[in-house]
Every structure is written in structure tokens, then in C-alpha cells.
Amino acid sequence: MGRSFTGIVVWHFAGSNPKGFRPFKEILQRFDQPIICLYLAHRLITSTFPSDRPLKVAVLGSTGAVGQELLQLLEERSFPVDELRLLASPRTAGQTQSWNGSELIVQEVNQNSFQDIDLVLASAGGSVSRRWREVINSSGALLIDNSSAFRMDPDVPLVVPEVNGDAVTGHKGVIANPNCTTILLVMALAPLANRLPIRRVIVSTYQSASGAGARAMRELEELTMQVLQGKTPKSNVLPYSLAFNLFLHNSPIQENNYCEEEMKMVKETKKIMNLPDLGLTATCVRVPVLRAHSESVNIEFVEPFPLHEARSILSQSFGIHLIEDFENNRFPMPNDVAGKDLVAVGRIRQDISNPNALELWLCGDQIRKGAALNAIQIAELMIGSK
Numbered sequence: 001m002g003r004s005f006t007g008i009v010v011w012h013f014a015g016s017n018p019k020g021f022r023p024f025k026e027i028l029q030r031f032d033q034p035i036i037c038l039y040l041a042h043r044l045i046t047s048t049f050p051s052d053r054p055l056k057v058a059v060l061g062s063t064g065a066v067g068q069e070l071l072q073l074l075e076e077r078s079f080p081v082d083e084l085r086l087l088a089s090p091r092t093a094g095q096t097q098s099w100n101g102s103e104l105i106v107q108e109v110n111q112n113s114f115q116d117i118d119l120v121l122a123s124a125g126g127s128v129s130r131r132w133r134e135v136i137n138s139s140g141a142l143l144i145d146n147s148s149a150f151r152m153d154p155d156v157p158l159v160v161p162e163v164n165g166d167a168v169t170g171h172k173g174v175i176a177n178p179n180c181t182t183i184l185l186v187m188a189l190a191p192l193a194n195r196l197p198i199r200r201v202i203v204s205t206y207q208s209a210s211g212a213g214a215r216a217m218r219e220l221e222e223l224t225m226q227v228l229q230g231k232t233p234k235s236n237v238l239p240y241s242l243a244f245n246l247f248l249h250n251s252p253i254q255e256n257n258y259c260e261e262e263m264k265m266v267k268e269t270k271k272i273m274n275l276p277d278l279g280l281t282a283t284c285v286r287v288p289v290l291r292a293h294s295e296s297v298n299i300e301f302v303e304p305f306p307l308h309e310a311r312s313i314l315s316q317s318f319g320i321h322l323i324e325d326f327e328n329n330r331f332p333m334p335n336d337v338a339g340k341d342l343v344a345v346g347r348i349r350q351d352i353s354n355p356n357a358l359e360l361w362l363c364g365d366q367i368r369k370g371a372a373l374n375a376i377q378i379a380e381l382m383i384g385s386k
């Protein structure tokens with residue numbers, strides 16, 4: 001009853017626009033407190049980002065793995081685009097990419113690229129985002145950035161809409177998309193943490209070639225062919241051949257002997273979930289899968305978490321799909337989620353070595369939910385279009 005009433009008032013704030021209702025409905029279902037719902041709806045509607053007209057959108061890094069997915073999602077989700085500008089490096093400038101029935105020419109990014117643009121979806125790496133941030137913001141555009149450049153900046157919201165969508169209200173021209181493995185992880189952790197505080201998480205990842213970009217995907221295909229032809233594979237994109245092989249994540253090793261990817265998971269999870277004291281340790285591994293990452297997750301709570309409740313919570317959580325058939329030993333696989341939006345979770349079980357801990361397994365398409373889809377969801381949240 002309370003929720004319904006709040007829903008009507010929130011609908012009013014959203015301009016009674018059915019297209020604009022979804023984020024508010026999602027917020028409503030996340031938060032029981034009507035006041036918070038009202039506040040968030042009001043902040044979203046009164047933000048300076050235009051929500052009353054189709055947007056002029058630039059995709060910076062449009063030719064990459066994430067960039068191509070961004071184009072597909074803008075079309076698939078009928079994002080209100082007035083003009084789409086495709087930006088990349090001199091390497092691909094002049095090439096064409098199809099979008100929504102048109103052939104668009106890729107332009108080399110330059111000082112004038114962001115004139116009149118409302119929204120920049122960037123996926124061209126950290127140095128490119130750092131290089132163009134000021135130009136983007138001073139042209140009045142909002143930057144939603146897939147790189148790690150600004151994620152830990154206290155002024156930059158780090159957002160997974162299903163987990164902390166309300167954080168977008170604090171942006172100052174830049175909203176960061178978290179690391180792909182982190183997004184997939186918090187999708188499973190957050191609903192459980194809403195029920196019982198989490199004390200510690202131990203995660204091991206199984207990361208596909210696509211996490212290293214479009215060239216790494218092509219390399220895995222080529223090197224696999226080479227091995228099958230009896231040749232010795234020689235990698236150029238990744239440091240070692242992934243064909244019939246795996247290796248610990250190739251990001252730089254830090255002073256504490258964790259790699260950068262592992263430390264991204266540690267720091268970003270704490271920021272997104274607003275749990276600065278959360279214990280989290282990660283081991284990240286690259287595996288010869290073309291697309292979609294997997295994670296083995298051990299979650300220790302402050303007290304025992306009833307298994308049936310965990311299963312029920314996750315089965316009802318936004319963006320989660322439970323794949324669990326113990327009888328037939330069938331649980332999530334990368335192929336289940338490649339090209340799909342949902343994060344597949346399964347094999348939820350009691351940790352036999354710790355009464356307060358649960359084990360689970362998850363798979364998610366890190367180019368979709370781990371990058372492009374999450375960025376588009378943030379943009380949708382900003383305009384209230386879905």
C-alpha cells in the first residue's frame with residue numbers, strides 16, 4: 001500500500017511518462033522507504049541532463065569490443081538518439097560502421113568532436129578518457145566512461161544501476177562504469193548484503209579473451225587455429241598464447257603482489273557497495289574463452305545465511321538469472337550468457353569449512369553487463385527513458 005502510494009507520487013514526479021517510469025519503479029522495489037524514493041526521483045528529474053528530447057551522442061572508441069556493443073545496445077534499446085558521432089583513433093578514421101540502417105563514418109577524435117554533444121560514451125582506454133575529459137565537460141556533455149581513469153576519484157560516481165543507481169545524482173560531469181569483473185560480482189553480492197552484512201569475500205575469476213578487447217578475441221581464434229594445424233602459437237596482443245592454455249591476469253603486478261585487475265575488484269567493490277571495511281581478496285585468471293567471464297565466489301556473512309533464502313533472494317534479483325540443476329550437474333557457463341544481459345548464478349551452497357559462508361558460481365557477458373549495457377543503463381537512468 002505504502003509502495004503503491006509512493007509509486008503514484010513518483011509517477012507524478014516522472015511526468016506520468018510510461019517510458020520514464022522504469023527506473024523509478026526499480027528504485028521503488030529496491031527501497032522500502034518512500035521518502036528515499038521521492039528524493040531520488042526528484043533529484044533525477046531535476047538534474048541538468050536533458051530528458052525532454054533525443055540526445056546528440058558520441059561513442060569514443062566505437063570500433064572496439066565495447067564500442068561495437070554500445071552501438072548495438074543504443075539501437076536495440078531504442079535509446080533516444082538525435083545524432084550519433086563515432087570517434088576512434090587515426091587507425092580507423094574514415095571506416096564506416098552501420099547503425100540503425102545507416103552507414104556512419106568513423107572520425108578521428110579531435111578538439112571539435114564534442115561540440116553540441118549531450119552524452120559521450122567512452123570506451124577507448126584510460127589515457128584517451130583523461131586526455132578528453134576537460135574538452136567533453138567544457139562542451140557541456142556528460143561523460144560515461146568505461147575506463148579505469150576516474151573510477152576511484154571521490155567526485156566521480158561509480159555506478160551499477162541495480163546496486164547504487166542513486167549515486168548518479170552526485171555526478172560532476174563524469175560517471176564511471178566499474179571494472180567488468182566487479183560489476184558481475186556486485187550484482188550477486190548486493191542483494192545478499194541487503195539481507196545480512198558481508199564480512200569477507202574470496203573470489204577467483206575466469207576471464208575471457210574479450211576482456212582484453214577486440215584484437216585479443218581475434219588472436220585467440222587465430223592461435224587456436226595455429227595449434228590445431230600443429231604450429232607453435234605466438235601471441236602479440238596478450239603476453240602469452242591463450243590457445244589451450246590459461247595464465248594469471250596480465251595487468252601489472254602491484255607492490256603487494258596482487259595484479260591491478262585484482263586490486264580494482266577490491267577497491268571498486270568497496271566503493272560501489274559503500275562498504276569501506278569489507279574484506280575482499282581476488283585471484284584473476286585469463287582463460288581460453290572467447291566471450292563472458294566466470295567467477296567462483298565465497299561469501300562470509302556475520303552469521304549463517306539460510307541457503308534457501310539466498311537462493312530465493314538471488315532468483316528474484318534484478319539482472320540475475322539462476323541456472324541451477326543439481327540433479328543433472330548443470331550450472332552457468334559462459335556460453336549461456338554470451339551476448340545476453342543477465343548475470344547467471346548457480347551452485348549456491350553452504351561452505352562446509354565455515355558455517356557463516358556461502359559458495360556460488362557466476363557467469364556474465366562482460367562486454368554487455370560488464371561494460372556497454374551497464375553504461376547504457378546509467379544513461380537511461382539519467383534521462384529516465386526506460
Ligand SMILES: NC(=O)c1ccc[n+]([C@@H]2O[C@H](COP(=O)([O-])OP(=O)(O)OC[C@H]3O[C@@H](n4cnc5c(N)ncnc54)[C@H](OP(=O)(O)O)[C@@H]3O)[C@@H](O)[C@H]2O)c1
Pocket residue numbers: 060061062063064065066067087088089090091092093109122123124125126128146147148178179180210211212213214215366367370371
Ligand atoms: N573488453 C571488455 O570486456 C571491457 C570491459 C569493461 C571495460 N573495458 C574498458 O573499455 C575500454 C575499451 O575496451 P575494449 O575492450 O573495447 O578495447 P578495444 O577493443 O581495444 O577498443 C579500443 C577502442 O579505443 C579506440 N582508441 C584507441 N586509442 C585511441 C586514441 N588514441 N584515440 C581515440 N580512440 C582510440 C580504438 O580505436 P581504433 O579502432 O581506431 O584503434 C577502439 O575503438 C578500456 O578502457 C577497457 O578497459 C573493457
